[in-house]
Amino acid sequence: MTNNERIRRPISDRELERRWQEVRRLMKEKEVQLVFTQGNNVHLGGYVRWFTDIPAEYNFHMTVLFPVEEEMTLVRTSASPIPQWALRGVKEVMYAPFAPTLNYTAGEEMALIKNYIRKMKPDRIGYIGSGMITAGAMSALTEEFTDIEFVDITDEFDLIKALKSQEEMEFIRETARIQDLVWAALPAMIKPGMYEYQFRSQVMELLMNLGSEEHLLFVGTAEPGKACGLSTFQYANRRIKEGDYGILLMEVSGPGGYYCESARNFSFGEPYKEMADAWEVAKKGQQLTADLLTPGRDSGEIVQVYNQFVSDLGYSQEGRLYGHSQGYDLVERPAFMAYNHNGVETMKICAGMNCSLHPYLIDDVQTVYINDNYYVTENGAEKIHQTPPEIIIL
Template structure:
């Protein structure tokens, strides 16, 4: 379980050896591709894996990060002019605050101007971007405009392998994340009863997660109670009274103090369950095991998705139309994606959430567990038993 050190402000820090491992990987990556700088951005704490991988802190605002070929690191984020973007020492060469929020569109050049000042001090011929879909137009356009003649390249596809393959230290942190989620799942039956509002249960689960050592961005606590499980809802929609016979659909994905996510999706029935729920639950466990066995090194994400839909349609279920799993880590979702589009190859020590959806006779379940990729298939790290828990 995650431990909270009393009177210590900044907790869950990776070791210096782990951070040096990442920086060395990034420098070698840049050397092989002739890059002078890497540039990336984080816009929230849920999909912030690139900035956090480099600089360990979870951004509170739009945050821009530059990493140069010599290992120098610059962070630009919200704060008072002339001050620091973050108060902690995390190995930054430049820690730059800009006194505007990102929806102040008149100031869309501020971050780029600071980035250009840093880049021009050392010179740059080739600039690599990580996560183009996360980089704001204002920052990108102003950066390019102020750096004429510089070659730019999107290196996300290759860099994602550095982030997706976890180190031994990261895997220890990730197992702790799974253990936290297991503990919460075991506590859920004591928080559920007929006549209770979903919102009341959700609030208790939120508080439990926080006290067990979960960190910021506890937004992925989805709940829904119905006779036949189906959709799930965030806090704003958790307004139904839990009734006798309801299946409570709970998606619980929170980050630990170390910043790592786990995925736990479970179902709890208040009283006797509907027969349809038992049928789809059994199928959900079967297909999850099938997909985990497929997740060997060399298999591609879209191949897992294709195999999932072949299994579903062969067994009389609706096909998956979104994705049936994904990587996790500092990001709630990371590559590889098990969807129709991602051709990323699985590598040993990638950390996965596998959660295929099974629908039949009005019922729908999506059992979610975490795994680590091995040469012989994915090993389940989640320990809480699968299946419908009767309360």
């Protein structure tokens, strides 16, 4: 077997080499001899796939050990072996029978990592993604290797990862194209009498047939004059009726595992006034903030402008994620968040980023959600999705 036989869209060897060179440049700058990171899922496990073009899956931890002078080593559960033909830039994969739900197996995983570090004998180790590395792994390593300095290089690495190459942007544009095709097919898929979960399953099937890899789909429907919200699968047992309106949010990756996300309101017949009015506000708010996607700008400033705009018109402000970058991860930095005590985004907007902007307005009588991706250039933002920013009339 080869990558091209089994993987619909493998990343090129040239792109992987580019990434490894960027990391080694950073390692030399930070004077670290080894970098390690972990991931355990596809939606928010992009550190692992960025290094290897191999996703972490099924909530099993996968550890990447990347030395400055040699090929990398991976640590993975023996319940999910990697085919030999899929390994590129990998010297060795060390397997052990561990699972996060079997606490007593954690020692086997850590023993492999510790033995590797003992053989490498680094003075300084850089780690990436303290939010992804398990607390058990971090404490085990720092307690075992008191003579080694552990250095957090996440901020510097996140910027490298956020700036997309030409090849990466080709994958991202394909993801957006697939989502646009679903919007074009939407009127043929959703009918009165269906349950929300049935509609959701039809969307997922089409996405998979078009080449999408992973799927987070949210659906909300309601009668006019009521908020519809956005439901996960567990709450999608509502039967859709004639005259309803609703929202579909697609947070899905395309071939190669790159994410975009897209959302539109739809309506059986002409939308009622409150929802239509809110949609126009959301659409204008999205365009207002898209115009601010320029290199060097602070993402928090963009959220402030949006919140002031919707607040002046009497609509709800955004206190959660208003937008963010995307790539192998559904949510990448920079994040567009209002100031909060949990932390402030320090990464500036840069040319080469793939940014999602998603105004979300909700009150007692309506819910609207518009979501599109934009590519940041030196001269501003280029919209990637081609679906018009309009309510889809059914």
